[in-house]
Amino acid sequence: MTLTQADIDAEMAAERAAYDQRLADGAPVEHHPRRDYAPYRSSVLRHPKQPPIAIDVTKDPELVELSSPAFGERDLTAVDNDLTIQHPGEPVGERITVSGRLLDRDGRPVRGQLVEIWQANSAGRYAHQREQHDAPLDPNFTGTGRTITDDDGFYRFTTIQPGPYPWRNHVNAWRPAHIHFSLFGTAFTQRLVTQMYFPNDPLFPYDPILQSVTDDAARQRLIATYDHSLSVPEFSLGYHWDIVLDGPSATWIEEGR
Amino acid sequence: MTKTDTSVPENVLPTPSHTVGPFYGYALPFRGGEDIAPLGHPDTVTVHGHVLDGEGRPLPDALIEVWGPDSEGRVPAADGSMRRDPATGTYLGRNGVEFTGWGRVQTDADGHWYVRTLRPGARGRNAPYLSVCVFARGLLVHLFTRIYLPGDDAALAADPLLARVPGDRRDTLVAQDEGHGTYRFDIRLQGEGETVFLEYK
Numbered sequence: 001m002t003l004t005q006a007d008i009d010a011e012m013a014a015e016r017a018a019y020d021q022r023l024a025d026g027a028p029v030e031h032h033p034r035r036d037y038a039p040y041r042s043s044v045l046r047h048p049k050q051p052p053i054a055i056d057v058t059k060d061p062e063l064v065e066l067s068s069p070a071f072g073e074r075d076l077t078a079v080d081n082d083l084t085i086q087h088p089g090e091p092v093g094e095r096i097t098v099s100g101r102l103l104d105r106d107g108r109p110v111r112g113q114l115v116e117i118w119q120a121n122s123a124g125r126y127a128h129q130r131e132q133h134d135a136p137l138d139p140n141f142t143g144t145g146r147t148i149t150d151d152d153g154f155y156r157f158t159t160i161q162p163g164p165y166p167w168r169n170h171v172n173a174w175r176p177a178h179i180h181f182s183l184f185g186t187a188f189t190q191r192l193v194t195q196m197y198f199p200n201d202p203l204f205p206y207d208p209i210l211q212s213v214t215d216d217a218a219r220q221r222l223i224a225t226y227d228h229s230l231s232v233p234e235f236s237l238g239y240h241w242d243i244v245l246d247g248p249s250a251t252w253i254e255e256g257r
Numbered sequence: 258m259t260k261t262d263t264s265v266p267e268n269v270l271p272t273p274s275h276t277v278g279p280f281y282g283y284a285l286p287f288r289g290g291e292d293i294a295p296l297g298h299p300d301t302v303t304v305h306g307h308v309l310d311g312e313g314r315p316l317p318d319a320l321i322e323v324w325g326p327d328s329e330g331r332v333p334a335a336d337g338s339m340r341r342d343p344a345t346g347t348y349l350g351r352n353g354v355e356f357t358g359w360g361r362v363q364t365d366a367d368g369h370w371y372v373r374t375l376r377p378g379a380r381g382r383n384a385p386y387l388s389v390c391v392f393a394r395g396l397l398v399h400l401f402t403r404i405y406l407p408g409d410d411a412a413l414a415a416d417p418l419l420a421r422v423p424g425d426r427r428d429t430l431v432a433q434d435e436g437h438g439t440y441r442f443d444i445r446l447q448g449e450g451e452t453v454f455l456e457y458k
């Protein structure tokens with residue numbers, strides 16, 4: 001049986017309706033996707049069926065999960081946050097500047113922590129061997145970046161606008177353009193991997209990965225804002241994207257800093 | 258709206274998680290990611306296993322992160338897990354002296370992974386354990402679990418988390434001793450023998 005976009009659309013609509021019903025029944029807002037989200041077919045055999053066991057971190061300050069690995073200057077090179085100068089030549093595509101703040105769920109800046117990104121090139125192709133999408137590789141673009149947040153929690157990357165790309169979830173499945181982000185907080189409990197999208201992408205309603213976030217407001221938080229003040233004259237267009245880490249941190253350690 | 262107004266705490270809402278996807282392999286893994294213990298340290302243990310899906314098939318595209326204390330139970334504060342060569346931009350590997358406590362490894366084509374790290378020391382009332390975070394294509398939100406090492410039955414029996422895990426699932430959190438400081442820890446995402454996963458509140 002060949003899965004069409006219409007099949008996936010119907011499944012996504014059913015998932016949204018189920019979420020609306022849960023909300024109407026008094027269930028809490030869901031800020032994250034459910035791991036069991038069948039329209040994204042790869043999730044079917046890869047989500048646990050047993051509920052997780054909850055650990056109340058306020059009961060035990062000794063938990064190693066309340067601390068996080070450290071990263072420093074020697075984990076980076078000078079060009080790591082500029083994906084346009086990592087090769088001898090200029091990459092093809094529209095240059096962009098992506099910046100924002102890394103915050104914890106109390107709105108405090110997360111300082112000195114590692115932000116990693118990876119993305120497709122302007123033609124929608126990843127520099128990954130297993131990637132067989134028939135679009136050109138760019139010898140001047142790898143698509144990986146790293147930085148460490150500053151004292152106000154800001155990160156900043158210079159890169160190329162990634163292209164959308166097809167994938168095999170169903171017939172004519174296309175991912176909206178996105179940048180993958182990996183983030184650390186002050187506690188390992190705050191670990192996050194996610195994706196940033198660009199405003200007004202016509203592919204949003206068709207993409208089961210984005211739509212796995214069934215809450216409308218939560219989904220909007222994955223979409224960067226065009227920010228003219230971040231655009232660099234004669235050089236790049238600016239996008240602002242703040243990231244809020246979920247998961248508890250060790251407030252008794254942070255206080256007084 | 259992705260500019261967060263931090264003056265109104267109710268407006269500070271979490272950024273949703275997304276899958277790591279299939280193509281992180283050229284971005285996230287790094288040389289020596291799995292060799293966490295300082296070179297030649299006598300308290301080094303090797304932990305290895307498979308990551309398996311609901312049909313028992315190994316995942317060739319899972320990413321495991323391990324975070325743990327040193328043998329005395331101290332939380333490491335050293336950076337340098339992914340040291341870089343400023344001249345070439347390549348990974349230098351760890352310096353083999355400092356213990357950063359954190360490692361990252363991608364499963365191989367057989368769904369197999371390993372880390373070499375220090376045998377964790379106990380912290381507080383907890384039996385010694387390594388914290389684990391699992392990422393994979395198809396996994397929309399990462400999964401946390403713990404690797405407890407066998408040997409000290411009294412410590413395991415007194416552990417506050419293990420005490421709350423149903424008896425028939427407890428063994429999924431305790432690695433199997435294979436001798437010579439090597440331990441086996443399989444991660445089953447779904448189905449028979451499903452690993453106990455954790456969430457922190």
Ligand SMILES: [Fe+3]
Pocket residue numbers: 175178180278280
């Ligand atoms: Fe992608």
